[in-house]
Amino acid sequence: MAQVLEFKLPDLGEGLTEAEIVRWLVEVGDVVDIDQPVVEVETAKAMVEVPCPYGGVVTARFGDEGTELPVGAPLLTVAVGSSAEASGKSDSGAGTAEAEPAAADSGSGNVLVGYGTGAPPVRRRRVRPDGLKATGAAPAARVVAVPASPVSPAASAAASGRGTGPVAVVSPLVRRLARQHDLDLRRLAGSGPDGLILRADVESAIRSAAEAPAAAPAVPDEAPVRAAGERIPLRGVRGAVADKLSRSRREIPDATCWVDADATELMAARAAMNSADGPKVSVLALLARICTAALARYPELNSTVDQEAREIVRLPQVHLGFAAQTERGLVVPVVRDAHARSTESIGAEIARLTEAARTGTLKPAELTGGTFTLNNYGVFGVDGSTPIINHPEAAMLGVGRIVPKPWVYEGQLAVRQVVQLSLTFDHRVCDGGTAGGFLRHVADCVEQPALLLRSL
Structure with missing residues (x-):
């Protein structure tokens, strides 16, 4: 039996209340040590690597690269214990997948995962806790799980950076490409397995949008027309600089x-x-x-x-x-x-x-x-x-x-x-x-x- 612990985005000090995920340093299924950096985030002050206080097997990640999370939001879950680490190492050659909740142990309040042995690996498709579909090899297993702190629909949506419901995208590169071109992934039909949206699907949609004639909306002459163009969020370091300079101009x-x-x-x-x-x-x-x-x-x-x-x-x-x-x-x-x-x-x-x-x-x-x-x-x-x-x-x-x-x-x-x-x-x-x-x-x-x- 292994205990699954949830690691939340810690307080990074200096009055910071949120951070943007820049780069994940671990994958689901990786074995991590105590205090090993697991994610690189950008705050309003700097880029920092966030270490995990638990050692074990990463069972889930919350949020894609580019997602902005508030302090206290779930970052990842780690299965701790010798059986979890052994499972993570033995499965490394065949791939990994998150455990699915099955039954509750009301006495512990933690996520408990028990793996069976003796059966060959099988390929299974799952929906990860952050709303993403994933595939991986996992041994035929008996899984018993209870969330340590249930995630509300709003928190889950905030972690994924999307609306409610899963989007069939696994690659952070595909999501970033869609964001850069203001594409709604929910409107795309994926050509990959089980409808998975691939990079080729996004690039095809970008080409189609570029080739389509721009239709000017009919608006009254006096109605304001919103300017088109590339939109760059003012957040992270750039957003902090903008706020500080604006305050300086107002007050000094x-x-x-x-x-x-x-x-x-x-x-x-x-x-x-x-x-x-x-x-x-x-x-x-x-x-x-x-x-x-x-x-x-x-x-x-x-x-x-x-x-x-x-x-x-x-x-x-x-x-x-x-x-x-x-x-x-x-x-x-x-x-x-x-x-x-x-x-x-x-x-x-x-x-x-x-x-x-x-x-x-x-x-x-x-x-x-x-x-x-x-x-x-x-x-x-x-x-x-x-x-x-x-x-x-x-x-x-x-x-x-x-x-x-x-x-x-x-x-x-x-x-x-x-x-x-x-x-x-x-x-x-x-x-x-x-x-x-x-x-x-x-x-x-x-x-x-x-x-x-x-x-x-």
Whole structure:
């Protein structure tokens, strides 16, 4: 006998209430260990792998890739116990299938599954708990099962991402393809076994829709016509960024000032540093170190506004965020305690967080708690910008590309490496004099890196 336990989407912290299934890491029938990652999900903060607290055989998965589940919704069920693991391993060569509920054991409140032995494997079609049909080989068995927590029709529909009733689709790729082209799978007739909808069926429907003439609906002249086109849900990381930027625009009376600076000496200092042994120093790391020095002189910009209390809260630590563009959108990883780090330490942490952002492995805690943001939009080949402040922070320093330009240097016209710096700040926390002083100090350090020695 094996006990089947239900694993629900856990609380991922940081106030997150839902997550989207990006990739399943296990299949039904796989044997999993305790704390083994079983699914990769995307939250409003980051991509995370979710480990399962049970060890045993996976008997069911709830939700396709692309489905958004609330915290507490069922993720999968696992049959634990030596007999379950032995069954999962012995059946691995012939395929797997979920157990079907048969009878209740009112005393336990858990799912109990008992497998018989001695009969050859047979092919059977079943409806999985998430409403999907599946096929697999299973031994002729005696199955006794009771759901640990019955799933309501609404919860089952939410887990499958569809309406009530099963859809004859097994492949997540087929479902994703249908979603991308706004196809209702319930209207398709599958050409596979038992009416299973295959990729070829979806592609045929896409071609038919593209070849069919577009019929314009008859509407009164004054009636609004809904714009057609591709619709991309604002959720996950992109949705969180949209919400934060919208809130920033609503609540923060921002202003921007900018200045051109001669970065020739800074680039020469960086080249000298990188000619020595040791890790290479990036321009972003140098600018980050300059920021911490400027914030020590102008702490007003390392603050936030408590609107309910009508107070400005100056923060003792500098947790420096930096904007990073990824395939999943813009994220802002945070270098903790940047004020207490050297340029080399800041550079190493920026490199680590950047790599994690690119691979989608940033933890939610690494994307929150920033007090000031550095935005290097020069990597996109532009000179200037008026960025939106990363709420609830009070300021953001923008850095354009560093390019050769004509410049008056020591009374003579020369070609120098010039960069445009901009500071967008919350006008509630300071006036233009403070903002201008901060920006001027940053520019002075860019032009004369030796000024940083005063704060080291």
